[in-house]
Amino acid sequence: MECISVFDMLKIGIGPSSSHTLGPWRAAERFIKELKGRGRFEQVTGVRVLVYGSLSLTGKGHATDLAILMGLSGADPERIPTEQVPETVAEIRNTKTLMLGGSRAIPFREPEHLVFLRKFLPFHANALTFEASCGEGRLMRETYYSIGGGFVVTKQQENAKKKERVFQSFPFQVQSGSELLRYCGEHKKSISEIVWANECSIRTPEEIDRGLQRIWDAMLGSMYEGCHKRGELPGGLQVKRRAPELYEKLKGTTSYTDPETWLQSIRKTEVKFRQILKWVSCFAIGVNEVNAALGRIVTAPTNGSAGVVPAVLMYYLVIENHQGGFEHIRKFLMVAGEIGSLFKKGATISAAMGGCQAEIGVSSAMAAGALLGGSPEQVLCAAEIAMEHHLGLTCDPIAGLVQIPCIERNSMGAIKAISAAELALDSDPAAAKVPFDKVVQTMWETARDMNSKYKETSQGGLAVGVNLSDC
Numbered sequence: 001m002e003c004i005s006v007f008d009m010l011k012i013g014i015g016p017s018s019s020h021t022l023g024p025w026r027a028a029e030r031f032i033k034e035l036k037g038r039g040r041f042e043q044v045t046g047v048r049v050l051v052y053g054s055l056s057l058t059g060k061g062h063a064t065d066l067a068i069l070m071g072l073s074g075a076d077p078e079r080i081p082t083e084q085v086p087e088t089v090a091e092i093r094n095t096k097t098l099m100l101g102g103s104r105a106i107p108f109r110e111p112e113h114l115v116f117l118r119k120f121l122p123f124h125a126n127a128l129t130f131e132a133s134c135g136e137g138r139l140m141r142e143t144y145y146s147i148g149g150g151f152v153v154t155k156q157q158e159n160a161k162k163k164e165r166v167f168q169s170f171p172f173q174v175q176s177g178s179e180l181l182r183y184c185g186e187h188k189k190s191i192s193e194i195v196w197a198n199e200c201s202i203r204t205p206e207e208i209d210r211g212l213q214r215i216w217d218a219m220l221g222s223m224y225e226g227c228h229k230r231g232e233l234p235g236g237l238q239v240k241r242r243a244p245e246l247y248e249k250l251k252g253t254t255s256y257t258d259p260e261t262w263l264q265s266i267r268k269t270e271v272k273f274r275q276i277l278k279w280v281s282c283f284a285i286g287v288n289e290v291n292a293a294l295g296r297i298v299t300a301p302t303n304g305s306a307g308v309v310p311a312v313l314m315y316y317l318v319i320e321n322h323q324g325g326f327e328h329i330r331k332f333l334m335v336a337g338e339i340g341s342l343f344k345k346g347a348t349i350s351a352a353m354g355g356c357q358a359e360i361g362v363s364s365a366m367a368a369g370a371l372l373g374g375s376p377e378q379v380l381c382a383a384e385i386a387m388e389h390h391l392g393l394t395c396d397p398i399a400g401l402v403q404i405p406c407i408e409r410n411s412m413g414a415i416k417a418i419s420a421a422e423l424a425l426d427s428d429p430a431a432a433k434v435p436f437d438k439v440v441q442t443m444w445e446t447a448r449d450m451n452s453k454y455k456e457t458s459q460g461g462l463a464v465g466v467n468l469s470d471c
């Protein structure tokens, strides 16, 4: 049984990838914490990191190396100013010295101490092993698996018992869509009320609201930055940021001074169908351009798909409901998180396990259900429709960078989410032929059948079909 909070599904972090950047960063932080917990930190004179499988194959493009260096340096991905990342990494590379946990200087020469191996470990495609030594002896060795969405586990799953205890404390212990609907029906509650009750068993209402407000502020901030920051994305593909140009044509003459007044100003612009499509694309693309440039975003459920949920929520606030405020934002995020957790429990949110259906497909389902505002059955119906039309979507990023097709794909995921919500609103969920749990199961079976070259390895699809010299 897995206990997943909305704050596990929606995490503030740094781009470009939740499994290849945020996960390894968190793994490095965890290694330091465990060294300290075992009283060995003060003895460490050297650290070596071995990177395996998909993490190794696309890790350079996904900034896995930078993330490991930052994690070993003790930086917090949620709070560190993003401009400090390249500065810290340059310092380590120039001095060949790393400040372990922010306080202990150790020699660190990348070719020797950060080794990328093509081999896959059997437990999961994204693996990394940390070794700490003192003199000639080894102090500690641990292998972590980055299983998607910034989640990190060890093979032993030693914290499984703790998670089980937290899960047992939830008043509504949900493992599937049908269980969720049963609780809603029996207790006459909406999905957001069920999630709220569960969250209140582990946090105070004030903590929940503060956390959700921070998540929304980070989402809005990433859309704002994405729509204003021009230039080329890093990585060598020479991809030009498009969101600012899209935005320039849409914005009209309204004025604003910060993200909040910006949101208000968009409410005053003229919106016809084509403009709506462009606004939604602009928001989604903006977030993922920030993500591709190692900026701050919210994983939802991953970094590669981080633009879908904010773009659809922004659409709700600036187009559908001009009176929308924090009450609506809170409900939206809680329902989105719950839907994402159902996919994590019943299938996967890792592209290394299931291709892009596990990233963009899940984010689109999260946004579709959260947007709907109908009955619980209609909410899951919207999520089902959105996922149904992402089944089989492969992951094939060119040059291992989270840029092509990733950035545009967020726009497609957001538009499909809106369309799925509208379809579900006018449908009778009782007449639906594909229940929500069936699409979760089908996504997982499709993931297992999918050729491994389409699972975040950049060994198939567009990644090999497009000539890099043409980029």
Ligand code: SF4
Residues within 6 Å of the ligand: 304, 305, 351, 355, 356, 357, 359, 360, 394, 395, 396, 397, 402, 403, 405, 406, 407, 409, 456
């Ligand atoms: S193709 Fe999809 S799953 Fe793969 S990195 Fe891009 S957004 Fe993520």
